[in-house]
Structures are given as C-alpha cells and as structure tokens.
Amino acid sequence: xxxxxxDIGKTGLSRRTALKGIAAGAGLMAAPGFVxxxxxxxxxxxxxxxxxxxxxxxxxxxxxxxxxxxAAVKLINDAGGINGRPVEIIxxxxxxxxxxxxxxxxxxxxxxxxxxxxxxxxxxxxxxxAPTAGELKIPYYVVSxxxxxxxxxxxxWVFQPGITDVRSQVTSVAPWVAANxxxxxxxxxxxxxxxxxxxxxxxxxxxxxxGEVVAQIPIPPTESSFTKYLPQIPADTEVLYHVxxxxxxxxxxxxxxxxxxxxxxxxxxxxxxxxxxxxxxPGLEFLDGSHFWEGSPRYAQANDxxxxxAYRAAVGIDDNGASTTDAKxxxxxxxxxxxxxxxxxxxxxxxxxxxxxxxxxxxLVEATEALTKFKEGPEHPQGDKKFNxxxxxxxxxxxxxxVEGGKLNVVHRTSIEDGLYxxxxxxxxxxx
Amino acid sequence: MSGDGTxxxxxxxxxxxxALLVALNFILPEYHHGVLARVLVLAVFAMGxxxxxxxxxxxxxxxxxxFAAGLYGAGLPLYHLGWGVPAAFAGGLGAxxxxxxxxxxxxxxTSGVAFxxxxxxxxxxxxxxxxxxxxxxxxxxxxxxQQQTRQVALGSGTLDLTNPATRYLLAVALxxxxxxxxxxxxxxxxxxxxxxxxxxxxxxKMLGYDTFANKLAAVVTSGVICAAAGAAYAxxxxxxxxxxxxxxxxxxxxxxxxxxxxxxxxxPLLGTLFMYYVIDITSGYTSAYMLVVGLVLxxxxxYFRKGVLGTMRERWVRWLP
Numbered sequence: 001x002x003x004x005x006x007d008i009g010k011t012g013l014s015r016r017t018a019l020k021g022i023a024a025g026a027g028l029m030a031a032p033g034f035v036x037x038x039x040x041x042x043x044x045x046x047x048x049x050x051x052x053x054x055x056x057x058x059x060x061x062x063x064x065x066x067x068x069x070x071a072a073v074k075l076i077n078d079a080g081g082i083n084g085r086p087v088e089i090i091x092x093x094x095x096x097x098x099x100x101x102x103x104x105x106x107x108x109x110x111x112x113x114x115x116x117x118x119x120x121x122x123x124x125x126x127x128x129x130a131p132t133a134g135e136l137k138i139p140y141y142v143v144s145x146x147x148x149x150x151x152x153x154x155x156x157w158v159f160q161p162g163i164t165d166v167r168s169q170v171t172s173v174a175p176w177v178a179a180n181x182x183x184x185x186x187x188x189x190x191x192x193x194x195x196x197x198x199x200x201x202x203x204x205x206x207x208x209x210x211g212e213v214v215a216q217i218p219i220p221p222t223e224s225s226f227t228k229y230l231p232q233i234p235a236d237t238e239v240l241y242h243v244x245x246x247x248x249x250x251x252x253x254x255x256x257x258x259x260x261x262x263x264x265x266x267x268x269x270x271x272x273x274x275x276x277x278x279x280x281x282p283g284l285e286f287l288d289g290s291h292f293w294e295g296s297p298r299y300a301q302a303n304d305x306x307x308x309x310a311y312r313a314a315v316g317i318d319d320n321g322a323s324t325t326d327a328k329x330x331x332x333x334x335x336x337x338x339x340x341x342x343x344x345x346x347x348x349x350x351x352x353x354x355x356x357x358x359x360x361x362x363x364l365v366e367a368t369e370a371l372t373k374f375k376e377g378p379e380h381p382q383g384d385k386k387f388n389x390x391x392x393x394x395x396x397x398x399x400x401x402x403v404e405g406g407k408l409n410v411v412h413r414t415s416i417e418d419g420l421y422x423x424x425x426x427x428x429x430x431x432x
Numbered sequence: 433m434s435g436d437g438t439x440x441x442x443x444x445x446x447x448x449x450x451a452l453l454v455a456l457n458f459i460l461p462e463y464h465h466g467v468l469a470r471v472l473v474l475a476v477f478a479m480g481x482x483x484x485x486x487x488x489x490x491x492x493x494x495x496x497x498x499f500a501a502g503l504y505g506a507g508l509p510l511y512h513l514g515w516g517v518p519a520a521f522a523g524g525l526g527a528x529x530x531x532x533x534x535x536x537x538x539x540x541x542t543s544g545v546a547f548x549x550x551x552x553x554x555x556x557x558x559x560x561x562x563x564x565x566x567x568x569x570x571x572x573x574x575x576x577x578q579q580q581t582r583q584v585a586l587g588s589g590t591l592d593l594t595n596p597a598t599r600y601l602l603a604v605a606l607x608x609x610x611x612x613x614x615x616x617x618x619x620x621x622x623x624x625x626x627x628x629x630x631x632x633x634x635x636x637k638m639l640g641y642d643t644f645a646n647k648l649a650a651v652v653t654s655g656v657i658c659a660a661a662g663a664a665y666a667x668x669x670x671x672x673x674x675x676x677x678x679x680x681x682x683x684x685x686x687x688x689x690x691x692x693x694x695x696x697x698x699x700p701l702l703g704t705l706f707m708y709y710v711i712d713i714t715s716g717y718t719s720a721y722m723l724v725v726g727l728v729l730x731x732x733x734x735y736f737r738k739g740v741l742g743t744m745r746e747r748w749v750r751w752l753p
Contacts, residue, residue: 055722092716097675098671098673098675099676103467103712106463106466111461127573127574130671131671132669153575154576155578191563191566192566192573194573221563222560
C-alpha cells in the first residue's frame with residue numbers, strides 16, 4: 001500500500017517535480033512548528049506579537065482590534081517604521097481563553113521571537129498571560145481597560161498605555177451623572193470581576209458628588225432572562241446604571257422596556273455590551289434618550305479633530321462607526337482606538353530607548369515607564385493623555401453620549417483629572 | 433493478561449517513556465520545551481479522567497471541578513494566606529480529595545446518562561461557586577501567583593518553579609508519579625474489579641464485590657490525580673481562574689482520552705500532546721481550527737474507534753496496558 005503511493009517511477013514524476021515537492025514539504029515543516037529564526041539584523045523588521053481574540057467570546061472585538069492595528073502599522077511603516085526598521089505584526093489567536101493566552105505569549109517569545117507582545121483585550125486573558133510575560137521577560141502591552149495593570153497585581157513587564165482603565169472611567173463619569181441625571185443610583189452589573197470594578201469604584205465616586213447608590217443588583221453570568229431582578233430596583237431610583245457585558249444585553253433592554261413602559265428613570269450605561277451592535281437594532285428602542293460611556297465616539301461628531309477624521313478614514317469606518325465596505329459591520333469604536341495609540345506609544349518608547357532587539361527589552365520597559373504625557377494628534381486621535389509610569393497605566397478623557405435620532409451624540413467630555421485616583425502600586429520597584 | 437515477560441515489557445516501556453521525557457529536557461527547543469511541560473501537567477489531568485472513564489466505564493462531564501479544586505486548593509492559600517509551595521500543593525490534593533469524596537458519594541447513586549448529567553451539574557455549581565466568591569477568587573479574571581511566591585527553599589538553595597528546566601522536570605516527576613500510580617492501580621486486584629464493573633456490574637456484584645466502594649475509591653483516586661494536575665498548574669504557571677472550572681475543561685480530558693485511547697496508560701499523554709499541536713499548528717492558518725479538530729475526531733471515530741493506542745493494542749501490541 002505504501003509502495004503504491006510513493007513509488008516515483010510508477011507515478012511518472014520527474015526528478016525536478018519530486019525535488020520541488022520535497023522543497024515545498026520542507027517549507028511546510030518549517031512553517032509554524034519548527035522554525036528557527038536568525039538573529040534580527042539592523043534592517044530586519046521589528047516583530048510585534050499580536051495576541052488576538054480571533055475566536056471565542058471576544059471575536060467581534062478581536063476583528064476590529066486587528067483592523068485598527070493593521071491600519072496603524074501601515075501608517076507607521078509608510079512613515080519609515082520604528083528606528084528605521086519596518087514593523088511586522090505576527091498574529092496568534094488566543095481563543096479568548098487565559099490558558100491559551102499564556103501559551104500564545106510563550107509562542108511569541110520563544111518561537112516567533114517577537115520583540116514584544118501586544119493587543120489583548122479581555123481581562124481574564126491578560127491576567128492569565130501576565131505571569132508568562134513576566135517570566136519570559138517580554139514587554140506585554142495590553143489594550144484591555146481592566147483595572148488589573150493599575151491594581152499592582154501583575155508585574156513590571158505589563159503595560160496599558162493606550163486606554164484608560166475601568167476604575168478611572170467610572171470615577172470620571174460620576175460628577176456628570178450626579179449633576180445631570182440624578183443622585184439616587186441603582187447599579188445593575190454582571191456578577192463577576194468586570195462588574196465588581198464598577199460596583200467597587202462607582203459607589204464611592206458618586207458619594208463624593210453628594211449622591212448615593214440605593215441598590216446594587218449583580219446578575220449571574222448564566223442568566224438569560226432578567227425579569228426577576230427588575231422588581232429589586234427601588235422605586236425612588238433616579239438613575240439606572242447598567243453594565244451588561246455579554247449577549248444577554250438585547251434581552252435585558254427589551255425586558256427593561258416591558259417593565260417600565262414609558263415611565264422610566266434615567267439610564268446610564270457602558271457601551272461595552274453594545275460594541276459591534278447597531279444601536280438601531282430592533283428591541284433597543286427603549287434606549288432612546290439614554291446615556292452611554294464611550295471611550296472614543298462611535299458616530300462622527302461635528303467637532304471631530306482632523307486627527308480623528310484621519311484615524312477613522314485609515315481604519316475604514318464611516319460616520320456611523322460601521323465599516324466603509326459594509327454598513328452592517330459595526331465597529332468597536334469605543335475601545336479599538338487603544339490599539340492605534342498603544343502602537344504609537346511603543347514606537348515612542350522604542351525610539352527613546354534606541355531599541356535594537358530582544359536584548360534591549362529591559363531598556364524598553366524603563367523607557368515606557370519614563371513617558372509622562374501624550375499630545376492629542378495623529379498618534380493619539382482620541383485625545384491627550386497622562387501616563388503614570390509607576391502604575392503602567394494611562395489616563396485620558398472619557399465621552400458621555402446620548403442616544404438621539406438613532407445616533408450617539410457626545411454631550412460631555414470628562415477631564416483627565418476627573419478620572420485620577422490615589423495610586424495603589426509602583427511597578428518600578430520590582431527588579432527587571 | 434500478564435506473564436512475567438509481559439510485566440517486564442510493560443515496566444520497561446513506561447520507564448523508557450519517562451527516560452525519553454527526561455532526555456527531551458536537554459534536547460527540545462525552548463518553545464516546545466515549555467509546551468511539553470504544560471502538556472505533561474494536562475496529561476496528568478487526562479490520566480485522572482481515564483482512570484474513571486477508561487477503566488470503570490463511568491463517563492463524567494464534571495472533571496473540571498476536580499482540576500479546579502486542586503487549582504484553587506493550592507492557589508488560594510498561597511495567594512491569601514502566604515502558604516509555601518509544598519503546603520499549597522498538599523492543600524490542592526486535600527481539596528480534590530474532599531470534593532471527589534462528596535461528589536462520589538452523591539453522584540454514584542446514579543449511573544449511565546444520569547451520572548453524566550449529575551456530574552455536569554455539580555461541576556456547574558462548582559464553577560458558579562468560584563464566581564460567587566469573587567472577593568477571594570477574582571472570578572473569571574482570576575489571580576496571578578507572583579514569581580517570588582513560587583519558590584521552595586531547599587537546604588541552602590531555592591527551587592524556583594518559574595525556571596523552565598525546573599518546571600519541566602517537576603512536570604515530568606508529577607507525570608511519572610501519576611503514570612506509575614495508574615499502572616499499579618490497573619494491574620492490582622482493585623483495578624481488575626474496576627474493569628469487571630465496566631464489563632458487567634451486576635455480575636461483579638453477584639461475585640461478592642462491593643461495587644459501590646470500588647467505584648467510590650476510583651472516583652476519589654481519579655479526583656485526586658486531577659486535583660494534583662490542577663495544583664501543579666497553579667504553582668508551575670502562576671495563574672488561577674474560573675475558566676478552568678468551566679464545562680469546556682470537563683470535555684477536554686474526555687477528548688484527550690478518546691484520542692489517545694481510553695483504558696490505556698499512555699493514551700492520555702498521546703491524546704493531550706496531539707490535540708495541543710493540532711490546535712497550535714492549525715490556528716496559525718485558519719480561525720476555523722476547531723473544524724479541523726472536529727474532522728480529526730470524526731476520522732478517529734471512523735478508523736480508530738478505541739483511540740490511537742487502544743487500536744494499536746487491539747490490532748498489533750496486545751500486551752499494551
């Protein structure tokens with residue numbers, strides 16, 4: 001049986017064809033599994049390992065993170081790359097799973113031999129991957145918004161320099177909520193870590209504004225119907241603060257509409273669960289007139305800066321925040337700008353440290369820690385930012401948008417100071 | 433099943449596998465070295481699963497809870513109470529023992545499909561418990577066990593579990609311990625009774641064996657082996673999170689065992705290793721890599737019904753344990 005398949009003489013293959021086949025086979029062998037890369041030369045590309053959520057619960061985010069990353073890298077390369085070297089993005093899918101995330105970080109460090117790892121969104125993947133990044137001493141730049149880097153629970157090799165963390169986000173919106181929507185707030189949030197960050201940091205922030213949280217209603221992640229929780233909302237609630245990450249959001253909004261009818265409290269939500277979802281989807285009518293946090297606005301605004309316009313054009317999103325090639329493909333605009341800005345932070349830190357290769361990774365960490373602020377412009381189209389090198393965390397402006405006329409219009413932009421809090425960590429004391 | 437010659441062959445084969453794994457420590461490129469360390473720990477999880485599924489014929493869909501019991505049993509005391517590595521590992525084993533004993537006492541009142549459902553429900557309860565106590569577990573986000581806490585003082589030196597070679601050799605040691613424990617169990621009188629239960633429980637009962645006690649012992653042993661894998665995972669790789677208690681991690685060991693060969697001592701390693709590289713390589717080419725995994729499983733069902741090693745034993749190497 002074996003002979004029948006492999007007897008070259010009988011198949012009529014020429015020696016040249018056979019050699020080509022063998023060469024192709026060898027090429028295939030060398031492809032992902034057993035490659036040995038040669039030392040980076042001065043003109044060799046800077047390799048950035050992109051830990052992408054291509055599959056799993058984060059896939060919608062991951063796809064747009066990838067588009068944004070590719071757009072930014074194209075611009076960086078068109079402008080001469082980093083330290084005169086082109087940037088090459090190597091993508092590995094982490095399946096939005098912390099175990100696979102750690103494996104992917106190891107693969108970047110020891111097989112692909114990338115210079116750094118970048119781009120993770122979901123908090124559990126960041127936390128699951130961080131120990132591996134620390135042990136392999138590879139800088140790990142995440143775009144996650146979780147309050148994990150700034151909590152001091154990770155390590156010196158992990159940075160979040162492109163997107164504000166959730167503690168800062170909720171702290172910064174509290175003054176506006178208290179002044180414009182009401183002071184008695186009921187919070188509905190998912191009963192897991194991401195929800196706890198909202199629970200733990202919004203309550204003191206609203207209290208500082210003379211308001212109070214009258215009820216906190218955690219929803220278990222396995223719930224698919226919310227009707228039994230809605231009667232727990234106190235009648236004197238002025239503002240319903242909702243964070244419902246996950247596919248349950250459409251049901252949640254529909255059931256909320258049925259529960260309240262036309263006599264509803266003010267609604268304030270985080271756009272996270274409606275990222276990549278058309279705000280005009282059937283069932284979301286109840287959200288009309290309500291307010292949302294957005295990192296970067298989904299819809300083009302009248303006062304958009306030139307940098308913001310250029311960024312949107314480069315990534316390929318139209319005025320409604322959907323893909324320019326498919327109007328139904330809604331982006332994750334509130335978060336994905338973080339990839340763009342993080343790449344420019346990496347570029348700056350690599351240039352500041354004269355980064356040449358993996359032997360300079362420690363210098364790169366120190367150069368990143370030395371950064372203090374980023375100016376609004378083409379590299380930071382979402383706005384100017386302050387970076388805390390000890391916390392490894394960036395702080396920026398947040399947007400509060402109102403749903404009106406089937407769009408999200410920005411009605412308030414917080415100051416950076418609104419979102420500052422007392423730091424709890426100093427990574428610079430850890431050895432490199 | 434065994435003459436003296438066969439016994440010698442069996443032990444020689446297993447010793448050779450361990451020797452090969454130790455030798456690979458010095459040969460493998462960095463990436464594959466790290467991969468194999470992870471795979472060995474997960475293979476221990478699969479071996480624990482195999483003991484119950486392969487030898488007793490009890491199909492559990494809840495083994496993630498035993499792995500996670502070890503993970504949290506080791507991780508939480510180390511993180512919150514500052515326990516050392518050996519105590520934390522013992523904590524993981526203890527947690528696995530208690531969970532397996534309780535679950536065994538309750539779930540073994542059922543059998544067949546009901547056993548699958550009951551174990552799955554208990555595992556779901558365990559998963560939700562890890563989320564419920566988010567104050568301590570940080571739920572889905574999980575906890576990082578810092579590098580400096582994963583070191584053991586040994587005489588004048590320290591054993592650093594974050595050192596790749598140390599980690600690899602400890603993984604081999606754990607794997608060897610689990611392998612020989614499994615081998616000893618399945619070749620013992622108790623092991624023969626387990627196989628008899630799998631083949632015909634009523635007849636085994638009629639012969640005077642206490643099948644409940646034997647099955648309970650098997651659930652507890654299986655649970656403790658899985659917990660050892662979970663505890664080792666936490667201590668060697670530094671992360672504890674509720675994902676590991678989710679249903680996905682109950683199904684994975686089943687797939688690994690089916691691939692490698694149920695009721696074979698080395699099948700779990702082969703299945704875990706194979707599945708790792710199928711995903712690792714195919715995910716480099718397509719995001720539909722689970723489709724490839726599915727195709728592999730279909731081919732397996734068509735051509736290797738008893739898994740790779742199970743089929744080999746059936747057709748060629750009859751003495752394979």
